[in-house]
Amino acid sequence: xxxxxxxxxxxxxxxxxxxxxxxxxxxxxxxxxxxxxxxxxxxxxxxxxxxxxxxxxxxxxxxxxxxxxxxxxxxxxxxxxxxxxxxxxxxxxxxxxxxxxxxxxxxxxxxxxxxxxxxxxxxxxxxxxxxxxxxxxxxxxxxxxxxxxxxxxxxxxxxxxxxxxxxxxxxxxxxxxxxxxxxxxxxxxxxxxxxxxxxxxxxxxxxxxxxxxxxxxxxxxxxxxxx
Numbered sequence: 001x002x003x004x005x006x007x008x009x010x011x012x013x014x015x016x017x018x019x020x021x022x023x024x025x026x027x028x029x030x031x032x033x034x035x036x037x038x039x040x041x042x043x044x045x046x047x048x049x050x051x052x053x054x055x056x057x058x059x060x061x062x063x064x065x066x067x068x069x070x071x072x073x074x075x076x077x078x079x080x081x082x083x084x085x086x087x088x089x090x091x092x093x094x095x096x097x098x099x100x101x102x103x104x105x106x107x108x109x110x111x112x113x114x115x116x117x118x119x120x121x122x123x124x125x126x127x128x129x130x131x132x133x134x135x136x137x138x139x140x141x142x143x144x145x146x147x148x149x150x151x152x153x154x155x156x157x158x159x160x161x162x163x164x165x166x167x168x169x170x171x172x173x174x175x176x177x178x179x180x181x182x183x184x185x186x187x188x189x190x191x192x193x194x195x196x197x198x199x200x201x202x203x204x205x206x207x208x209x210x211x212x213x214x215x216x217x218x219x220x221x222x223x224x225x226x227x
Contacts, residue, residue, distance in 0.1 A: 029043075029044040029045065030042065030043060030044065030067060031044055032065055032067060032077070034062050034064070034065045034079075035062065036054075036061040036062055036082070037053065037054045037061065037062070038051050038052060038053045038054060038062065039051070039052040039062055039065055039077065039079060041077075041091075050094065052077070052079070052089060052094070056089075056094075056095075056096070057079060057081060057087055057089075057096070058081075058087070058096075060081040060082055060083045060085070061081060061082035061083075061107075062079055062080075062081065062082070063080045063081055063082050063107040063108040063109065063131075064079075064080040064108045064109060064110055064111055065077055065078070065079050065080070065111075066078040066080075066111040066112070066113065066126075067091075068113050068126070070088060070090075070140070074090060074091075074092060075090075075091040075092065076088050076089060076090055076091060076097070077089045077091060078111050078126070080107070080108025080109075080110075080111055080128060080130075081107070081108065082107040082108075083107075084103070084104035084105045084106050084107065084108065084130055084132075085099055085100065085101050085104075086099070086100035086103075086108065086111065086128060086138075087099055087100075088100070088140075097145065098140075098144065098145045098146070098147065099145065099146055099147070100128075100138055100147045100148075100149070101146065101147070101148065102148040102149060102152070103128060103130075103134065103136030103138070103148070103149040103152045104128065104130035104132065104134050104136060104152070105130070105132055105134075106130045106131040106132035106134075106159075107130060107131045108128055108129070108130050108131075109129050109130055109131055109159060109160055109161060109162065110128065110129045110160065110161075110162050110163045111126060111127075111128045112126055112127045112128075112163045112164070112165070112174075113125070113126045114126050114127060114165075114188055115165075115172070124139060124140055124141075125137070125138065125139050125140070126138055126140075127163060127174060127188070129155065129156075129159075129160030129161075129162075129163055129176060130159070130160060131159040131160075132159060133154050133155060133156045133157055133158060133159050133160055133178060133179075133180075134152055134153065134154055134155065134160070135152065135153060135155040135160060135163075135176065135186075135191075136149040136151070136152040137149055137150045137151045137152070137191055138150065150191075151191050153191075155176060155178065155184060155186075155193075156176065156177075156178025156179065156180050156182065156184070157178065157179070157180040158178060158179030158180050159178060159179045160176055160177075160178055161176075161177045161178055161179060162176070162177055163175065163176045163177075165188070166185075171188070171189070172188065173185045173186065173187065173188065173194065174186040174187075174188050181198050181199075182196050182197065182198050183196070183197055183198070183199060184196045
């Protein structure tokens with residue numbers, strides 16, 4: 001299972017205002033827990049819970065969850081399935097409103113929203129990685145139900161484990177780790193690989209977090225290995 005804290009409705013001060021129904025999510029804090037058979041949402045403001053079960057996801061298991069503002073207006077959960085399909089689940093109607101197919105054939109390991117030109121995360125663009133080692137770039141248009149990736153390619157042997165963006169840069173880099181023990185840096189605009197290295201020759205990287213060193217101009221990343 002995976003556990004993460006997400007904020008639905010945090011970017012509400014944009015030129016395109018929220019619909020009245022979505023405005024109710026402004027400032028709310030969600031604790032989101034995902035298992036293979038369901039996703040549980042706990043509203044930390046009133047302790048109410050809501051479950052999304054396997055039957056509501058076409059009977060497919062849950063592999064990863066990312067809570068975003070779809071198009072900057074609608075709070076949604078991007079639920080990556082064990083079948084490699086990402087389902088866009090509206091937190092207003094509590095129904096699947098879109099599907100992302102063709103990017104992956106194996107279980108999703110990560111989904112990461114990319115910043116727009118003004119620096120906000122509006123879920124127009126994001127990146128996903130799967131257990132088969134494929135990275136996929138997506139660009140969404142609200143109102144369309146079925147999407148195919150802008151690009152999809154093999155990024156790591158043995159699977160993409162996780163992804164993050166570098167901190168403190170106007171145009172951040174994408175950092176990914178894989179079961180091939182390598183860490184790769186990517187241009188988020190072109191999708192081209194910029195650098196790749198292996199912090200340890202034998203231990204696979206199971207996690208990565210970018211941070212800005214307070215006393216240095218360079219950028220660093222903390223890596224987590226399996227031992």
